[in-house]
Amino acid sequence: MNRVGVDIGGMSVKAGLVDACGNIIKKGTVKTDVEGGPRKMIADIAALINSLDAGETDGVGVGCPGVIDSRAGVVECAYNLKWEHVPLAAELSALIGKPVSVTNDANAAALGEHAFGVGKGRYTDTVFITLGTGVGGGVIAGGRIVEGRDGKGAELGHTVLVVDGEPCSCGRRGCMEAYCSATALMRDTKRAMSAHADSLMWKLSPTLDAVDGKTAFEASKAGDCAANEVIDNFVKYLAEGMLNFANIFRPQAIILGGGVCAQGSYLTDKLEAYCLARNYGFKNTPKFEILTAGLGNEAGIIGASVLGGVCIG
Amino acid sequence: MNRVGVDIGGMSVKAGLVDACGNIIKKGTVKTDVEGGPRKMIADIAALINSLDAGETDGVGVGCPGVIDSRAGVVECAYNLKWEHVPLAAELSALIGKPVSVTNDANAAALGEHAFGVGKGRYTDTVFITLGTGVGGGVIAGGRIVEGRDGKGAELGHTVLVVDGEPCSCGRRGCMEAYCSATALMRDTKRAMSAHADSLMWKLSPTLDAVDGKTAFEASKAGDCAANEVIDNFVKYLAEGMLNFANIFRPQAIILGGGVCAQGSYLTDKLEAYCLARNYGFKNTPKFEILTAGLGNEAGIIGASVLGGVCIG
Numbered sequence: 001m002n003r004v005g006v007d008i009g010g011m012s013v014k015a016g017l018v019d020a021c022g023n024i025i026k027k028g029t030v031k032t033d034v035e036g037g038p039r040k041m042i043a044d045i046a047a048l049i050n051s052l053d054a055g056e057t058d059g060v061g062v063g064c065p066g067v068i069d070s071r072a073g074v075v076e077c078a079y080n081l082k083w084e085h086v087p088l089a090a091e092l093s094a095l096i097g098k099p100v101s102v103t104n105d106a107n108a109a110a111l112g113e114h115a116f117g118v119g120k121g122r123y124t125d126t127v128f129i130t131l132g133t134g135v136g137g138g139v140i141a142g143g144r145i146v147e148g149r150d151g152k153g154a155e156l157g158h159t160v161l162v163v164d165g166e167p168c169s170c171g172r173r174g175c176m177e178a179y180c181s182a183t184a185l186m187r188d189t190k191r192a193m194s195a196h197a198d199s200l201m202w203k204l205s206p207t208l209d210a211v212d213g214k215t216a217f218e219a220s221k222a223g224d225c226a227a228n229e230v231i232d233n234f235v236k237y238l239a240e241g242m243l244n245f246a247n248i249f250r251p252q253a254i255i256l257g258g259g260v261c262a263q264g265s266y267l268t269d270k271l272e273a274y275c276l277a278r279n280y281g282f283k284n285t286p287k288f289e290i291l292t293a294g295l296g297n298e299a300g301i302i303g304a305s306v307l308g309g310v311c312i313g
Numbered sequence: 314m315n316r317v318g319v320d321i322g323g324m325s326v327k328a329g330l331v332d333a334c335g336n337i338i339k340k341g342t343v344k345t346d347v348e349g350g351p352r353k354m355i356a357d358i359a360a361l362i363n364s365l366d367a368g369e370t371d372g373v374g375v376g377c378p379g380v381i382d383s384r385a386g387v388v389e390c391a392y393n394l395k396w397e398h399v400p401l402a403a404e405l406s407a408l409i410g411k412p413v414s415v416t417n418d419a420n421a422a423a424l425g426e427h428a429f430g431v432g433k434g435r436y437t438d439t440v441f442i443t444l445g446t447g448v449g450g451g452v453i454a455g456g457r458i459v460e461g462r463d464g465k466g467a468e469l470g471h472t473v474l475v476v477d478g479e480p481c482s483c484g485r486r487g488c489m490e491a492y493c494s495a496t497a498l499m500r501d502t503k504r505a506m507s508a509h510a511d512s513l514m515w516k517l518s519p520t521l522d523a524v525d526g527k528t529a530f531e532a533s534k535a536g537d538c539a540a541n542e543v544i545d546n547f548v549k550y551l552a553e554g555m556l557n558f559a560n561i562f563r564p565q566a567i568i569l570g571g572g573v574c575a576q577g578s579y580l581t582d583k584l585e586a587y588c589l590a591r592n593y594g595f596k597n598t599p600k601f602e603i604l605t606a607g608l609g610n611e612a613g614i615i616g617a618s619v620l621g622g623v624c625i626g
Binding site: 067076077124125139141142146148149150152153154155156158159160161162163170171172174236237240243244246247248249250251252278279281282283284285286 | 380389390437438452454455459461462463465466467468469471472473474475476483484485549550553556557559560561562563564565591592594595596597598599
């Protein structure tokens with residue numbers, strides 16, 4: 001039976017009617033009205049779902065940023081939405097008359113890629129890492145989401161790779177997010193440019209303000225030494241984090257999402273070489289595949305639609 | 314019904330008949346005969362189990378060091394035993410005529426502490442960390458062992474806390490094991506003694522060879538500055554590792570095992586202070602309790618006896 005998936009973002013809320021094969025049959029979007037408060041936004045989401053003519057649907061899944069108590073269906077804290085302790089599942093369910101499941105947006109995307117994206121039908125165990133403004137994570141083990149007690153874990157981006165290292169948004173130092181996010185990549189690109197006035201990066205980005213997540217990658221592909229160093233470091237920290245998760249979960253594949261995954265094999269080839277030199281985490285254990293996400297912006301909708309459904313994988 | 318738990322160690326194999334409340338009714342031990350090879354040792358274990366008069370027992374669980382494929386019941390690689398690809402469950406089951414389950418020894422101890430030790434009946438989600446020659450880990454989530462695909466994960470000691478840090482036995486650098494094992498603590502104690510000829514540690518351990526895991530702790534309790542620095546560093550790395558696991562699994566408690574846990578509240582008070590200053594991992598998430606193991610050497614037998622049993626917690 002078709003299901004509805006909802007992906008709440010800081011700029012817009014997207015919803016889709018999704019069939020059992022993970023295809024989006026119909027979709028819609030509504031602007032995220034942060035200032036209107038949670039009641040208004042939940043009403044907007046209900047109207048969006050009703051606009052999909054989802055009559056026969058037996059359930060709705062929602063992916064939401066922030067700390068989510070997925071068991072209770074409560075958004076404990078979502079900074080971007082200015083939400084605290086919002087009983088999203090109960091309130092949305094009351095408006096639309098259907099059961100509602102909620103999880104973290106990274107978990108939803110992980111589920112989407114696992115079930116219907118690049119991992120479709122191939123794996124039982126995957127780890128998904130999104131490299132964006134921050135670093136998010138989602139873990140599927142034996143076909144089920146591992147999201148920590150009450151759904152409040154799987155904060156893979158907030159595992160420390162360098163004790164006393166770079167400051168992180170969470171208040172600790174040295175988190176994976178502080179080395180592997182697009183934000184961190186741009187910070188390191190600017191530092192390298194400041195130290196190397198002759199770098200090709202200055203041609204691609206005439207000012208530091210113009211730097212983006214592609215600057216160092218493009219210069220590295222053209223052979224620029226300073227850019228190579230930035231990318232080699234980015235690869236090192238990302239690979240070390242991946243090897244950590246491999247040693248905990250031993251997945252068949254690690255899937256990378258976010259803008260950086262557009263670098264494709266230029267990135268994954270380097271990651272594979274690094275991981276191979278370290279036995280993929282531990283001696284006498286199987287290697288894992290390193291993949292880039294396949295569903296793009298639709299992973300959230302498709303993954304959320306699977307929530308509350310049967311075990312997949 | 315009673316069950317049998319077997320704990321295979323590098324020096325001896327211990328087995329116990331364990332009742333449904335986790336009490337050992339009868340136990341026995343046999344020397345670990347590494348040179349005799351796996352067939353001989355499996356025959357020894359079968360004889361040990363038969364000596365327990367476990368007639369009515371409906372199953373046997375075994376905790377074994379090394380990389381274990383728990384789904385297949387195969388010991389893939391156990392360096393201390395010189396075993397590779399040993400189908401332990403099948404061969405032992407054939408000898409004793411009962412079903413046999415196998416897992417990693419740290420997972421078994423985690424299960425023992427969770428079900429019948431310091432976590433008895435109190436938690437659904439715990440993380441167990443053994444601080445010995447190496448650092449082992451076991452994770453219980455929602456009452457079930459999270460041991461990674463085919464039982465080959467949960468290598469918590471082999472997650473990197475310091476990229477490019479101290480060399481680790483696994484071939485990588487900077488693993489938790491390279492900072493938080495008794496071996497690492499002794500290394501750092503010796504380094505501090507070498508740098509501080511006037512340290513009290515020299516009175517407690519007149520030679521570097523006499524250093525053990527207690528030397529720095531005892532000197533720290535007596536107010537020795539160099540020893541305080543060693544312990545503060547040990548606490549920092551251990552706490553950072555614990556916070557990483559908290560952000561992944563969000564357990565109600567983290568249980569510490571191994572010789573170092575004899576330091577009790579002198580250690581856990583310092584860990585709690587460090588974790589409290591970092592919001593126990595992440596803002597707006599619940600804190601976790603920090604406990605020392607309660608079953609001592611019997612955790613392995615008791616935990617193994619639960620293997621293959623029903624969901625606990």
